[in-house]
Amino acid sequence: MYERIIAKSEEDDGDFFKKLVKKNCKLKEERYKEMCGLIRRKNELLEEKLKQNQEIITLLGKLVKN
Structure with a gap:
């Protein structure tokens, strides 16, 4: 009986860590996309500033x- 409880507990831990890793991956991907967008916007602003300076x-x- 205790063996089943321990096995079940280990399965739950495995599921927990899988979910945690999956959640962290999603968060990293969201942050990456957000940073890419911010970098793209910064580059656009720098290009605009360069054009103004050239004028x-x-x-x-x-x-x-x-």
Whole structure:
């Protein structure tokens, strides 16, 4: 009888750890996707800033020539 209880307990522990690992994997995947989105947005903002800076340099270059 005790052997069945111990075996059942070990199965429950195994299920618990499987569920825990699965949950952690999902959380890691969600965080990864979120970070990718944030990095993509940051890159877009940097590209926009670069474009603005290039326009400013062009305008300043025209002013200096005049």
